[in-house]
Amino acid sequence: MTENTGPVVEDDETFDNSHVLDPAATQDSQETISAEIKDIHDSASGETQPRVNFPPYRSSLLRHPTKDMHHTDPETIELWSPAFGHRDVHTLESDLTVQGNGEPLGERMVVRGRVLDGDGRPVRNQLVEIWQANASGRYVHKRDQHPAPLDPNFTGVGRTITDDKGFYEFTTIKPAPYPWKNHHNAWRPAHIHFSLFGTDFTQRMITQMYFPGDPLFSLDPIYQSITDQKARDRLVATYDHNVSTHEWNTGYYWDIVLTGSNRTWMEGDTDAH
Numbered sequence: 001m002t003e004n005t006g007p008v009v010e011d012d013e014t015f016d017n018s019h020v021l022d023p024a025a026t027q028d029s030q031e032t033i034s035a036e037i038k039d040i041h042d043s044a045s046g047e048t049q050p051r052v053n054f055p056p057y058r059s060s061l062l063r064h065p066t067k068d069m070h071h072t073d074p075e076t077i078e079l080w081s082p083a084f085g086h087r088d089v090h091t092l093e094s095d096l097t098v099q100g101n102g103e104p105l106g107e108r109m110v111v112r113g114r115v116l117d118g119d120g121r122p123v124r125n126q127l128v129e130i131w132q133a134n135a136s137g138r139y140v141h142k143r144d145q146h147p148a149p150l151d152p153n154f155t156g157v158g159r160t161i162t163d164d165k166g167f168y169e170f171t172t173i174k175p176a177p178y179p180w181k182n183h184h185n186a187w188r189p190a191h192i193h194f195s196l197f198g199t200d201f202t203q204r205m206i207t208q209m210y211f212p213g214d215p216l217f218s219l220d221p222i223y224q225s226i227t228d229q230k231a232r233d234r235l236v237a238t239y240d241h242n243v244s245t246h247e248w249n250t251g252y253y254w255d256i257v258l259t260g261s262n263r264t265w266m267e268g269d270t271d272a273h
């Protein structure tokens with residue numbers, strides 16, 4: 001998806017509608033989608049992870065798993081999987097604004113936070129990868145063909161390793177919302193995709209970070225596929241003036257909790273946007 005020499009991250013952002021159960025579904029109105037979301041939320045309670053079958057998210061109907069997951073023996077996997085160390089990740093890979101010949105356009109921002117386990121302990125030496133749209137809402141991806149400009153100085157991908165206190169930090173450009181074909185006039189709230197690998201590939205987790213106050217939250221069937229408000233809130237970063245720096249960048253803070261009751265929402269196989 002990119003000519004960047006950094007991480008190769010799987011990204012299935014797509015704007016064709018071949019995966020939609022019924023192509024006519026893309027003509028559904030926002031009112032139809034919002035009413036379906038409300039009905040589901042009204043009958044739900046205490047679910048902190050997204051439903052894999054969430055009909056307002058149209059393509060989840062065909063793509064959600066219908067059988068139990070295949071349980072892999074982690075000890076066998078660990079014999080074969082590559083391991084990541086500090087030498088594999090260059091410090092510049094966490095700065096998405098220095099990957100081109102010039103500076104990318106848009107609002108320069110830093111996002112910082114910690115990766116924590118369910119008891120609040122830092123998770124050290126964790127590979128954290130991100131990918132995102134640019135300041136126009138466009139991904140560097142052949143399947144993203146909606147009419148917004150690419151930025152030759154922005155690939156939208158980066159990675160880093162958490163430090164001894166579990167902190168990660170990325171310098172990037174604030175992504176914009178973008179359209180998708182779930183329904184008529186459907187727009188994703190601005191977000192950054194995060195991937196964490198844990199200690200082996202069987203533990204890979206993918207989630208999304210959002211920005212505070214986004215007016216698209218209530219309309220978005222992916223964000224709303226988590227029926228618990230507090231669990232949704234945990235996906236939203238906080239504006240942090242201590243992360244902002246004078247005349248250079250705005251700052252956001254966002255912790256990722258891997259386990260326990262405050263676990264951050266992690267995507268299943270069905271989520272791609």
Ligand SMILES: [Fe+2]
Binds near residue numbers: 013193272273
């Ligand atoms: Fe996305």
